[in-house]
Amino acid sequence: MNVKLIAAITAICLLPGAAFAQAGAKPTDPQIAHIAYTAGQLDIEAAKQALAITKNKDVKAFADDMVRDHAAVNKQALDLVKKLGVTPQDNDTSKALTKAAADKRAELAKLSGAAFDKAYVANEVTYHKTVNGALETLLIPSASNGELKSLLQTGLKIFQGHEQHAEHVASELK
């Protein structure tokens, strides 16, 4: 097995809450499309939970941004897979991400007020770090279709912005 790939996967596994733990062969384009789309949908769901609970205007604005941006990126992703005739394929990484997100939502549902705000934003920082790490080291390098690779690169730029935004909101909440 490719040493570089093992190193990349190991690095991702070390990240907190990482779901990109599966080793073995690199993901195929239909799997990459599924993972990227799932990661976006999960962040939209997290934002919707936040919008229902938070009373903080910065947290609300951040959650609104997440819904708006991830919906826009996922629309592009759907248009692209349609154009390419690719059917996104469910896989262990998507399943692990979905399970981790469901667990997190259940955990956050028990909180309210400032405690919820802090926990939600802290998780957004971690989540974007994890997904961005996976995009950089695994998903983008593994994508074989040029247009898919390019969309993932655009997505990475956007999600890095989200990570910085989340870090900023987190620092304001302290």
Next chain:
Amino acid sequence: MTPRWILTALALCWLGFVSAHAETINVTIDKLVFSPTEVKAKVGDTIVWDNKDILAHTATASDKEWDVMIGPKQTASLLLKKAGSVAYFCKYHPNMKGRIVVAP
């Protein structure tokens, strides 16, 4: 097909008729970056933001004097009415920053 430079020349002539001095200054938004980050302008000039991204952005003055919404794949403009150096950012992506230095 009409050569591009003729169209450009015509556009420039037309602008010349409208105003002898006012200029249009273009700022491109691509992958969450205002480019150029800083522009120099004069009172009466117009800034046009060209959003190449699939996301909505804003150009919002830090002093809240103006707030321009730029939809995905769209352009939006602002007529500069006051001199001064104004920092601005995108409300939706606060790490996107720019500056307009407006001479009187």
